[in-house]
Amino acid sequence: MKAPVSWIRELVDLPETVTTEVLTDRLTALGLKLEGIEAAGADIEGPLVIGRVLTQDKEPQKNGKVINWCRVDIGAAGELVEGYDPAEGQGIVCGAHNFGPGDKVVVILPGGVLPGDFRISARKTYGHVSAGMICSASELGLPEDGSDGIIVVPEDGPEPGTDAREFLGFGDEVIEFEINPDRAYALSLRGVAREAALGFGVPFTDPADRAVPEVDGKAWEVVVDDPTGCPVFAARLVSGFDPSAPTPEHIKRRVEQAGMRSISLAVDVTNYVMLELGQPTHGYDADKVAGSLGVRRARAGERITTLDDAVRDLSPGNDGDLVITDDSGPIGLAGVMGGATTEISGTTTRILVEAAHWDPVSMFRTGKRHKLSSEAGKRNERGVDPLLPAGAADRVVELLVEHGGATAEPGFTLVGTAPPQPTVTIATDLPAQLSGIEISAMTAVEHLRAIGATVAEHEDGVVGVTPPSWRPDITDPHDLVEEVVRIVGYDQVPSLLPRRATGRGLTRLQRLRRRVGRSLAGAGLVEVVSFPFVGEATFDRLGLTADDPRRATVPLANPLSSEEPAYTTTLLPGLLEAAGRNIGRGAPGVALFETATVAFPSDNGPAPIYGVHTRPTEAEVDKLIEALPVQPQHLAVVLAGERQRSGWWGAGADAAWSDALAVVRRLATELGVELRVTATHRMPWHPGRCALLSIDEVEIGCAGELHPKVCKSFGLPARAAAIELDLDALLAATPTVAAGPQFSTMPLAKEDVALVVDASVTAADVEAALRDGAGPLLESVRLFDAYTGAQVGEGKKSLAFALRFRAPDRTLTEGEAGAARDAAVAEAASRTGAVQR
Amino acid sequence: MSGPNTDYDPVEVAAVSPAEVEAARDAALAAIAAAADLEQLKAVRSDHAGDRSPLALANREIGALPPQARKEAGQRVGQARGAVNQALAARSAELEVEHEARILVEESVDVTLPTDRDPVGARHPLTTGAELIADIFVAMGWEVAEGPVIEAEWLNFDALNLGPDHPARTMQDTFWTDPADDHVVLRTHTSPVQARTMLTRTPPIYVVCPGRVFRTDEYDATHSPMFHQVEGLAIDEGISMAHLKGTLDHFASQMFGEGITTRFRPSYFPFTEPSAEVDLVCFVCRGVDSDACRTCRGEGWIEWGGCGIVNPRVLQACGVDSSRYSGFAFGMGIDRTLMFRHGLEDLRTLFEGDVRFTTAFGSEL
Secondary structure, eight states: OEEEHHHHHHHBOOOTTOOHHHHHHHHHHHTOEEEEEEETTTTOBSOEEEEEEEEEEEEEOTTSOEEEEEEEEOGGGGGGSTTOOTTTOEEEEEOOOSOOTTOEEEEEOTTOEETTTEEOOOEEETTEEEOSEEOBTGGGTOOOOSSOSBOEEOTTSOOTTSBSHHHHTTTOEEEEEEOOGGGGGGSSHHHHHHHHHHHHTOOBOOTTOOOOOOOOSOSSOEEESOTTTOSEEEEEEEESOOTTOOOOHHHHHHHHHTTOOOOOHHHHHHHHHHHHHSOOEEEEEGGGOOSOEEEEEOOTTOEEEBTTSOEEEOOOSTTSOEEEEETTEEEEETTTEEBSTTOOOTTOOOEEEEEEEOOHHHHHHHHHHTTOOOHHHHHHHHOOOTTOHHHHHHHHHHHHHHHHOOEEOSOOEEESOOOOOOOEEEETTHHHHHHOSOOOHHHHHHHHHHTTOEEOOOBTTEEEEEOOTTOTTOOSHHHHHHHHHHHHOGGGOOOOOOSOOOOOOSOHHHHHHHHHHHHHHHTTOEEOOOOOEEOHHHHHHTTOOTTOGGGOOEEBSSOSOTTSOEEOSOSHHHHHHHHHHHHHTTOSEEEEEEEEEOOBOOOOOOOOOOOSSSOOOHHHHHHHHHTSOBOOEEEEEEEEEEEEOOBTTBOOEEOOHHHHHHHHHHHHHHHTOOOEEEEEOOTTEEEEEEEEEEETTEEEEEEEEEOHHHHHHTTOOTTOEEEEEEHHHHHHTSOSSOOOOOOOOSOOEEEEEEEEEETTSOHHHHHHHHHHHHOTTEEEEEEEEEEOSTTTOTTEEEEEEEEEEOOSSSOOOHHHHHHHHHHHHHHHHHHHOOEEO | OOOOOOSOOTTOOGGGSHHHHHHHHHHHHHHHHHOOSHHHHHHHHHHHHSTTSHHHHHHHHGGGSOHHHHHHHHHHHHHHHHHHHHHHHHHHHHHHHHHHHHHHHHTOOOTTSOOOOSOOOBOOHHHHHHHHHHHHHHTTTOEEOOOOSEEEHHHHTGGGTOOTTOTHHHHSOOOBBSSGGGOEEEOSSSHHHHHHHHHHOOSSEEEEEEEEEEOOOOOSSSOOSEEEEEEEEEEETTOOHHHHHHHHHHHHHHHHOTTOOEEEEEEEETTEEEEEEEEEEOTTTTTSSGGGOTTTTTSSEEEEEEEEEEOHHHHHHTTOOTTTOEEEEEEEEHHHHHHHHHTOSOGGGGTSOOHHHHHTTOSOO
16 A cells, blocks of 8 residues: 555645654554655656646757757756756756647756656757756656657646756655554555554544535336345436546545556546545446446356456356346456446546445455456455445545536435444453453553554453454454554563473484484584475486376466476475476585475365354364365485595595495484395486385385486586485484393404395395304304306306304303304305305 | 634644634624625625634634643633624624614605595485584573474474465465365475474473475575475473574574574564574674675674474464463575575575585585
8 A cells, every 4th residue: 555645645634743754653563564665766867847838849950850959947946957048948858759839847957866867968969969857757767658758748837947846746755564464554645644643642533534415316217136145235426527627636646646547537536535435436438328327146157358358257156256237138257356347438428436335255256257457446355445436436526527618417316335343342351361461441441542443431341342344354353352452562562481381391202313314414414404396307317117106196277387296205306406497506425314204195175164152063174174185294404416525535435326225324323224235226316227215015115226218317527316205204213212222241252154045035034144153152143255167157146244253151162153153054055145255 | 814624633723722723713893893784694694603603613622632721722712712702692692673664765665646436415404403403402402303394284384373375375376286286295395294293292391393395486596496494483381482492593693603692573484473583693794894794794793594482373283272371483594504604606506416415515514
């Protein structure tokens, strides 16, 4: 909402000491937040005066242009110009043609500065010395009035030589306020001025408070079919309107200051009244209206062309669009935008004025349905004072008569009555209780009266409060509390810490999640946060098969991009993109991780919508939650390119499949989880270098080298590696209370064995067999070498293990250790065909 | 110095003469003193104290002396050998020390050589920022509550006093899952976590809810379809705006420094009434000579978030007895808070995944 300071001051008698800054500070404190202050002309310096064009010689130029060589009478302002000759006038070259000799114009003289630091000086151009500039609206930083030329000052405007600033409305600051949805009344000068009066304790004269003619129903016949949608409808008629009458300068300026375009007198007047009072009104060309006006819901199949030339299919039914009709059908989208068939034109002489009160919910739905945001709709959907229509219609008529030469036809149609405001009961100590400020019952009542509410006499500390007609937002005691507290001042709220919080700290899961992040960062990985939106093309890049479960996504109804219309099931795309970006920006290697939610459809049907007057039952709450997608937290890692740098210490190393496994195994060990690693094939991993990660036979994810095609597609170096796993599952497997270990301090017995097995046998299987066969004396098994080559033969490999034995109570003899080793090897031989080298 | 006594003549035993013994001793001591390192000392030891050294030979000849001369000669040779051995030991110890010191000197390296063989990792400032905030509240006895990002419409809107036709629903353009009449949304704020908390716990409730939220904003330097919020909810007997102010003042000073407080301005949110915008004293200029301050752009204050007294309608929908309990709630953007706390100019740097950005924040905020 933009409000000129001069207009505010016209409606409320603010003391001189209230500067614009004081005013905006106070209004911000009351809840009308200052967005900005505009002052047209603030960046114009120097002599800007009214001039009269004495002569205008049209001079064609070689380049085909015609320039005007003008002599302009600048009256007393000539004193500012060295050698000015009043008889000759000021010589100025002008390229615009929308004016002629005798017209009054706005002139900036040498020494002046226009917006954009455009300095004016006398200069030679087109064979003349042009000493100044005849100004257009845009050159002065004013809104274009559509004439696309220089400003022609009306004949009754100021005399030549006068400073033009006042005429142009410069110096009048325009305050832009941010108006919250509950303060729709402040979308008008009436509302802003009322708040200013409240803020400074000065009297307020309500511009809506005006005498209106007796209601006789004779202005126009109006039939309201839907009094819920349209509780009040006022109509007036004027005739003899001069469609060529210009909009008076002050109305035009104010409409423009409010950020609207000046269109024609009739339209400008309705907008002016809307700005003044907050009541949207509409003018129809009465000669184009066939028969009586009706108000009803649209019917199936009806359509309308609105003033913006859009053809709109209307939504029928009880929740459908409210329309204004005549005998031809709908002629307006009620409260939102008028129709084209009855639009006021350059020949309109009879104007039917409508001012009505509309159901905000219906307005909101219509606006949303038709994606139509209008100044009228904005006000109507937030709730307008239902007592305004009669006065607003009268005000429009008054201005059309005053400025358009129209005659007000007798007759005043007013259908319906304003719905009564509900009475809200409030304990007078509630404002004090909820604000923590000491506010007496008397003060509370006084402030409620100050906002225009009617307060019944109190009784036992409880009062009945009837909010004023312009405050449909006030329905609950807490709404009244806000009113009282904002007048007392939010700055009066004391600062106290609540003392009763007795929380249990972070949960175990919350601590574990932090641990995971720290552990990965400690392993040299950098965390990233990426968007969770995906599309089929992303899955194609990952090489997922058509039936891959990760393609079954939760789709979005209104994605930002049609390329990525779903919530992701995997974190890898975002992570691979980020890795590619880092490599693309010159990083020799990158190690990234992300933990975030992924989603899988639950297919449990729609989520119910419950009422809000009572709590849903437990079963109902469960139903809400069951309807949601399954949303586990995943962890993903990408390692690409240089993992260890080369340097004076020797060669570095690029990330490989084993680095990914090292990261996840280390994490599992730190978390105390026994992770099982087996071979698998799954995209986007390399088919021969992908490990399936599981806990207690339940899969939790994969790790290994990425498929070469995937590396290529995401711009990653070959052999880049990745992990993705279900973090929730990993953390759920962490032991809550780890058992304290028992270990022996007796001497260690070492036995190393080298076993030759088929190349297809996994190290994990051999190790497991050794472990099982070695018996209770075994302390640890560790593979320390793996070899393939001529010495072990084609299709074979040699695996060397270090076995460590220790007894709890004695030093092992060589025989005991050897026997245990032999038992281990025997088990490996029987299970995996291992032969000791 | 005498050579080996090849034609031994027990009568001529010049070797044990006092002059000879003294000469041999002096020669030995001089050689010991002259030994520059342990290698040389080893040779000296062999020459002057070895089996074939003059003093050793002299010692051997003592037995050939007439008995009456033996005692004196024995004493003479023994003293000389003792002196030599002592000198050897002393010199050896000395050279040992020198040797060790020299090895350490020779082993010195250039300690300024780079050692960045392994890359340094980092957690994202959005993570560490959320943890910092959570810790401030946990230290006050609050708990951290969480909920899913894909949420039931009823929990995201209706339960929070945002009815189907509430104008505020257009203020936060919502991502809906398809079909939209499944009534499931990407949560537009973390407030549904508050609703869930009230539905599942009984007061007193003091929870803070950091999390990821979504709105259909186009992606630019100051807007993102995904961002992060932290909300707080306190429900207890006798809760007032004063407790809200106290809590936010404490939060502000912990997050931005001692003396940083907040200011309330009346505002509107469906879930709170009365509602307030909360501004923060600019932690850079502290409201003094703000005109040139780039952080608050001359305002002296920074818009931080929204807050208010929980609307009793919300308490009612979530099963909290509003006649007994009142509550306050607040919320602010974590991304935005990081932007002004760390002087970030483009929101998008948070989501690009450039490691240079993330590592700049260290491991804790």
